[in-house]
Amino acid sequence: MEQFDVIVIGGGAAGLSGALALARARRAVAVVDAGAPRNAPAAGVHNFLTRDGMSPAELVARGRAEVTRYGGTIVDGTARGARRTGDGFEVDLHGGGRLAARRLLVASGLVDELPDVAGLRERWGRDVVHCPYCHGWEVRDRAIGVLGAGSVSAERALLFRQWSPDVVLFTHTAAPLTGEQAERLAARGVRVVEGPVAAVEVAGDQVSGVRLEDGTVVAREVVAVTTRMVASSPVLADLGLKPVEHPTGFGAAYPAADPTGRTDVPGVWVAGNATDLMAQVVSAAAQGLMAGAAINHDLVGEDADRAVSALRDGNDVATIP
Template sequence: MTDRFDGFDRLRDGYDVVVLGGGAAGLNGALMLARARRSVAVIDSGAPRNAPAAGVHGLLAREGMPPGELLERGRAEVRGYGGHVVSGEVTGAVRDDDGLFTVELADGGSVRARRLLVTTGLVDELPDVSGLRERFGRDVVHCPYCHGWEIRDRAIGVLGSGPLSVHQALLFRQWSDDVTFFAHTLPALTDEQAEELAARDVRVVDGEVAALEITDDRLTGVRLADGTVVAREAVATAPRMVARAGFLKALGLVPVEHQSGAGEYVPADPTGRTEVPGVWAAGNVTDLSAQVGSAAAAGAAAGAQINADLITEETRAAVTARREGR
């Protein structure tokens, strides 16, 4: 397998743990496991969710660091403890008769592991508005805690796109006095929602949004279907968030609808343990709201739990062997 990342890792026959996904959650989980002297491999497709962003925010001591640099440092740290980080796309995973997992790759290869840590993140499904995808991560944003400071005091438009859109408009009002809510294709506001927006001086514009207006590579307005243009310097929208987890279907692990209506996720308990024995999940694949810091923390916690689970299994085997005089 060709490794696009720095270093010369190659997958070998089997590992204690294979981590599926090389973002903050996956790399921090792998770091914990490698430091626990576990054999671990991270398989990463190289398509991080935050790739369009200029910097990572809200992460202590790494504020504003480019996402690519953060990942590069993480890979180096995992490798420094003997972990492998390789480029590859996971297409499936099955459990063998001997209880081991086989992870199948797009290039035809495969790798076996005693445990899996799923950290493949999610896909942001954006509304079908011309220009929205091209500007996403720049002057089209979704998270006020990730991007609010960068667009503070600007003319912000919030595109109604889901059940959390009104809440999103109220959040962005914290960063700017000039916030306009575009109802777009949402149902009519409830009386309570309308009252809340009015109380916070958030203007409401009815009518479907057709496109963003871009001038000299800058967002300058929001154009409605009737041709009306409302001047805006940034747009916030709440994408539908869908876990990257189709490859887990053969294991009986499929994403479910989040109670918020914001998307689909892979359920896991607070330790990251899923309903499938031997499979853990961490980061956005199981927590739609996780930022880089919380995703990394969840990965570390899951890594520790996996190591403890392996120790329990190994101790049980050692006790059995001792009793049998082996």
């Protein structure tokens, strides 16, 4: 079983950024990742200065190369479980194999649970989108349909109105609009279509409309949805991380952490979408860097404590790791 200073679970922007900081700090670090980032269906990442428009696959490939250049290890695979041992943690890999480390950084991201509407999954990340800051420019001036859900639908429709003058809000499962919400939508020219949605219509390789359960089809080129965002790694529960509900109601339980990513479980940090459901790629990378630096700082303190203890026991300080 290979022993590392830190195992990073998840190799997206957050995980690779944390691993890069640790590798540059001369730590033995391994990144466990299956190479299937959440944003894989998208044509490019956006709002990442100097990397705007780069494909998610290229971003990951470059990140992996940078980590390995500084001595980090990339383990292609998925962590299926993790547990505390006497002096750190062990991580079990799907298909067999086990790694050990003194600290863990969980940056495994999340999965998007789409509304139960036919056609959404097939067009997800192309002309079925969720984040206007990620995709708004790419769908500007097109006919956008906002699929209602929960209590935030009116606000999302107004938000997408910034990118297009042709926005329709489909109430679907949304909470009833208040008088003020209806007035604001009308003032901005957002049409409201009542009733549940049955499917997204596709013509060729392009969304062509939204079909209601009564058979009515409203022509649209883009559909904006609200997903339920769920932290994806099974190791979170294994490690005893206490989940909290996201205040927006968008996501299921996720692990809380301090600004450096430190959790309530000693020795475990989290970064990126694993803890911040709303983080974009650039902010996830920043969180990974913060967590990596904090983990190294924690290890530096532990190393100093061990060295002092060994020195007091009469050992040669030159032999202390």
